[in-house]
Amino acid sequence: MGETASPVPVIQVEDIRKTYGHHAALKKVTFRAEAGESIVIFGPNGAGKTTLIKIIATIIRPTAGKVLVNGLDPETDAEAIRRRIGVITHQTFLYGNLTAYENLVFYARLYDVADAETRIREMAEVVGLSTRLEDRVATFSRGMQQRLSIARALLHRPTILLLDEPETGLDQQAITILREAMKLEAGVRRTILMTTHNMERGLEMSDRLLILTRGTICHDCSTAELDVPALREIYETHTGVSA
Amino acid sequence: MEQNVFRKYWLAVLGVVLILVALWMVFLYVPTVTQDGHPFAQRIFYFHVPVDWVAFLSFFIVFIASIAYLRTRDRKWDNIAHSSAELGIIFTSLMLLTGMIWARPAWGVYWVWDPRLTTALVLWFIYVAYLLVRSYAGEEVRGARFAAVLGIVGFIDVPIVALAIVLWRTQHPAPLVFEGGLDGKMMATLMVSLAAFTCLFASLLRVRFSLRKAEYLLRSIEQE
Amino acid sequence: MSTLGKALAITRKDILSEARSKEIVFSALIFAILVIIIFNFAFGADQTSMTLVAPGILWVTFTFAGVLSLNRSFVAEKEENCLEGLMIAPMPREVIYIGKGLGSLLFMVVIEIIALPIFTVLFNVSALSLPVIVITLLATIGFAAVGTLFSALAVNTKARDMVLPILFLPVVVPVIISAVKATSLALTGSGWSDLGSWLAILGAFDVIFMVVSFWVFPFIVEE
Numbered sequence: 284m285g286e287t288a289s290p291v292p293v294i295q296v297e298d299i300r301k302t303y304g305h306h307a308a309l310k311k312v313t314f315r316a317e318a319g320e321s322i323v324i325f326g327p328n329g330a331g332k333t334t335l336i337k338i339i340a341t342i343i344r345p346t347a348g349k350v351l352v353n354g355l356d357p358e359t360d361a362e363a364i365r366r367r368i369g370v371i372t373h374q375t376f377l378y379g380n381l382t383a384y385e386n387l388v389f390y391a392r393l394y395d396v397a398d399a400e401t402r403i404r405e406m407a408e409v410v411g412l413s414t415r416l417e418d419r420v421a422t423f424s425r426g427m428q429q430r431l432s433i434a435r436a437l438l439h440r441p442t443i444l445l446l447d448e449p450e451t452g453l454d455q456q457a458i459t460i461l462r463e464a465m466k467l468e469a470g471v472r473r474t475i476l477m478t479t480h481n482m483e484r485g486l487e488m489s490d491r492l493l494i495l496t497r498g499t500i501c502h503d504c505s506t507a508e509l510d511v512p513a514l515r516e517i518y519e520t521h522t523g524v525s526a
Numbered sequence: 527m528e529q530n531v532f533r534k535y536w537l538a539v540l541g542v543v544l545i546l547v548a549l550w551m552v553f554l555y556v557p558t559v560t561q562d563g564h565p566f567a568q569r570i571f572y573f574h575v576p577v578d579w580v581a582f583l584s585f586f587i588v589f590i591a592s593i594a595y596l597r598t599r600d601r602k603w604d605n606i607a608h609s610s611a612e613l614g615i616i617f618t619s620l621m622l623l624t625g626m627i628w629a630r631p632a633w634g635v636y637w638v639w640d641p642r643l644t645t646a647l648v649l650w651f652i653y654v655a656y657l658l659v660r661s662y663a664g665e666e667v668r669g670a671r672f673a674a675v676l677g678i679v680g681f682i683d684v685p686i687v688a689l690a691i692v693l694w695r696t697q698h699p700a701p702l703v704f705e706g707g708l709d710g711k712m713m714a715t716l717m718v719s720l721a722a723f724t725c726l727f728a729s730l731l732r733v734r735f736s737l738r739k740a741e742y743l744l745r746s747i748e749q750e
Numbered sequence: 751m752s753t754l755g756k757a758l759a760i761t762r763k764d765i766l767s768e769a770r771s772k773e774i775v776f777s778a779l780i781f782a783i784l785v786i787i788i789f790n791f792a793f794g795a796d797q798t799s800m801t802l803v804a805p806g807i808l809w810v811t812f813t814f815a816g817v818l819s820l821n822r823s824f825v826a827e828k829e830e831n832c833l834e835g836l837m838i839a840p841m842p843r844e845v846i847y848i849g850k851g852l853g854s855l856l857f858m859v860v861i862e863i864i865a866l867p868i869f870t871v872l873f874n875v876s877a878l879s880l881p882v883i884v885i886t887l888l889a890t891i892g893f894a895a896v897g898t899l900f901s902a903l904a905v906n907t908k909a910r911d912m913v914l915p916i917l918f919l920p921v922v923v924p925v926i927i928s929a930v931k932a933t934s935l936a937l938t939g940s941g942w943s944d945l946g947s948w949l950a951i952l953g954a955f956d957v958i959f960m961v962v963s964f965w966v967f968p969f970i971v972e973e
Binding site for chain 2: 896899903906907909913916917919920921923924927928931947948954955958963966969973
């Protein structure tokens with residue numbers, strides 16, 4: 284599943300607006316993500332980070348504005364978009380009553396994963412749960428559940444990863460796995476969009492950062508030259524909130 | 527300035543005029559009918575039927591406005607649906623009440639399982655659920671969405687409910703709230719009363735709509 | 751995999767989960783049997799009165815047991831936000847409705863299959879006939895069609911256990927009336943032609959509400 288880098292940006296968000304009644308969760312958000320880019324989004328609570336992720340994941344529809352994923356419009360090609368996207372949040376999307384294996388088989392079916400059997404074992408290996416496949420997820424520790432969630436998200440070989448505050452509830456092992464998993468898939472660098480409160484991790488894992496405050500992006504720069512104190516300063520300047 | 531005043535109130539004025547005319551017709555103009563039950567109480571028929579019609583009209587408006595809201599997400603439609611549903615419940619309650627007021631002198635009991643009354647009763651519950659869902663949903667916009675769904679499903683249910691109840695009742699005949707034909711004077715009275723209540727409904731809807739619009743505005747200012 | 755295949759995958763998942771916990775079927779079944787027994791005490795003395803009230807009691811039982819099992823339908827998707835997991839999957843939203851609906855239908859039918867013979871014995875009526883089975887199936891489809899939609903709605907509200915009955919019961923009044931009347935006719939040995947109009951209402955309700963719920967379901971799950 285190798286997609287050569289194309290001039291079309293992988294994620295394109297233009298003047299996105301999302302209102303719930305009187306409250307505008309997102310006011311006017313515009314940015315692009317090129318293939319293979321790793322972008323981290325910082326912002327205080329209520330800034331609209333989760334809303335933005337959900338819109339790109341096609342869970343929510345924007346009130347106004349345009350979203351294009353790989354050049355596809357969610358209004359017409361939602362399914363094609365969803366095939367390419369893997370989502371990891373602090374909620375695992377896993378069914379406690381079912382075994383790890385059954386959970387993965389379920390998602391393999393929903394995503395039409397061709398070599399389901401092999402792929403499941405492969406992913407279980409990657410996240411270190413090969414021995415626990417036949418156990419009910421309810422018996423797993425939180426860290427194990429999160430690792431299984433990573434396996435679930437990567438099962439269908441998505442080229443785009445959306446992560447909403449992924450480090451909450453992850454143990455060290457899971458974080459290492461996640462960092463590895465975020466990188467390569469069959470020779471193609473995944474495009475990654477991640478929201479987080481953890482500045483250190485965020486800087487580590489990304490090429491570029493955005494700061495989202497009160498529904499708009501107020502800062503967009505490369506993370507190459509930045510360290511945590513510098514970031515903290517920028518953050519405080521823009522949001523008026525200490526990180 | 528005077529133009530504006532006229533435009534604002536013409537509907538209400540028309541409604542009041544028609545109601546006065548209807549009242550006169552119902553109590554003084556139309557002859558007494560000795561057909562069923564208490565002759566004087568029978569006159570409530572001229573309120574009962576129009577109120578029933580208006581209730582149906584209001585739920586039809588809820589239906590259309592609900593579809594429009596889901597399509598456009600424009601709060602104006604939600605406003606219309608919500609206001610119309612509130613009025614619809616009031617008019618349905620009036621219909622049930624007038625039915626009971628009629629039934630008591632006519633047949634000695636407060637409630638008869640007459641098809642139209644029973645259907646109205648079921649409708650009452652459906653639209654009360656419509657209003658309840660808005661507060662149970664927690665968030666205003668979600669409540670509006672859920673209510674719109676209910677507004678659509680509820681209205682589509684209406685003919686099926688009516689059909690089932692009518693079929694049920696034909697197997698167990700009970701006193702019917704209305705039967706028989708209408709002569710000229712009765713028909714005229716009914717028509718005027720119908721027009722009166724429809725005007726009343728329309729002007730009330732308008733008022734409720736503006737009131738709610740002002741509430742939205744107030745709340746959005748508060749939240750800024 | 752086709753969209754139907756994915757819907758069935760959801761149904762299979764629900765059956766698997768239920769087979770493990772036995773939460774839904776067990777509690778609704780115990781409830782149903784208890785209700786039948788209590789009604790037996792409440793109405794019970796002679797055979798003629800029992801035959802008269804039997805259809806009503808049967809359907810009150812099935813309705814409330816149905817509400818209990820429908821209530822649980824989307825609760826499992828609330829934990830760990832699994833519903834969102836379903837929404838990011840490459841399939842139309844309606845697939846969720848079909849999958850969950852078939853699951854609920856199956857659970858209710860299982861409860862009915864077990865409760866019906868018990869009912870037959872306690873009330874001394876011939877409820878295990880083909881007409882009664884057909885009526886029950888048609889009515890349960892109606893319950894599942896409407897109940898799945900409202901269950902998805904109710905799970906997103908506070909007081910979620912109260913909300914489902916308030917929405918569900920008025921809307922399924924035609925189903926209840928038709929089922930009771932038809933069952934009553936069937937128990938007294940009437941032929942298919944007498945049942946005709948009631949079955950027609952049940953069938954029409956099923957078709958209309960499957961279509962309407964199918965169309966309207968995405969609006970419930972999508973913000």
